[in-house]
Amino acid sequence: MTEQQDRAREDVVIEAISDQDAGEVLTVQRAAFVSEAAIYGSVDMPPLTQTLPELEAELRSESGFVARIDGRLVGAIRFVERDDLLLIGRIAIAPDMQGEGIGRMLLQAAEDASSAPVAELFTxxxxxxxxxxxxxxxxxxHERVPDGDGTEQVFLRKRLEA
Incomplete structure (x- = not known):
C-alpha cells in the first residue's frame, strides 16, 4: 500500500447513506461509470441513465453507505438483503479516488452491516x-450470464459466516 493510500484511508469517513446524499451520489456514480461506458462502447447503461428521482426512490428502499473525505462524497455502495443473500448494488468511487482502497472499505462496511450468510455482486x-x-x-x-453482445454479467459470491 502506498503512503497516499494510507493517508486516504485515515481520512475516509464511512457513514450510512441518506436521502440528502442522492445528488452527490448520482454525480459520483455518473463520473465513476464513464470508464465502464468506454470499456463497453456504450453509454446506455443504468448507472449513467438513472435519473435523480429514480435514485431517490432506490435510496428509500435499499441500504447503503457513503465514503467522505473532508466532507466530500468520494464513494457509495448500495445493498439489500433478500432470501439470506446480501445483494450488493452499485459501488461508485470518484475517478480521482479509485485505487485508494475506498471500494474495499465500502464493501467491508456492507458485509459487516449484514446478517446474511452470503454476499453477491456482479460486474x-x-x-x-x-x-x-x-x-x-x-x-x-458463481455464474456468468451472456448479455447478447459477446460480453457477460459475472456474478460473484462470498461466504460471510464461518
Whole structure:
C-alpha cells in the first residue's frame, strides 16, 4: 500500500447513506461509470441513465453507505438483503479516488452491516479492475450470464459466516 493510500484511508469517513446524499451520489456514480461506458462502447447503461428521482426512490428502499473525505462524497455502495443473500448494488468511487482502497472499505462496511450468510455482486466480464477488486476481497465467480453482445454479467459470491 502506498503512503497516499494510507493517508486516504485515515481520512475516509464511512457513514450510512441518506436521502440528502442522492445528488452527490448520482454525480459520483455518473463520473465513476464513464470508464465502464468506454470499456463497453456504450453509454446506455443504468448507472449513467438513472435519473435523480429514480435514485431517490432506490435510496428509500435499499441500504447503503457513503465514503467522505473532508466532507466530500468520494464513494457509495448500495445493498439489500433478500432470501439470506446480501445483494450488493452499485459501488461508485470518484475517478480521482479509485485505487485508494475506498471500494474495499465500502464493501467491508456492507458485509459487516449484514446478517446474511452470503454476499453477491456482479460486474461485466470486461471490467477487469472490478473483477480484481472483488476477487481480492474474497468473492468467487458463481455464474456468468451472456448479455447478447459477446460480453457477460459475472456474478460473484462470498461466504460471510464461518
Amino acid at each position: 461485466g466480464s470486461l471490467s477487469e479492475a472490478n473483477l480484481r477488486l472483488y476477487r481480492a476481497c474474497g468473492y468467487e465467480e
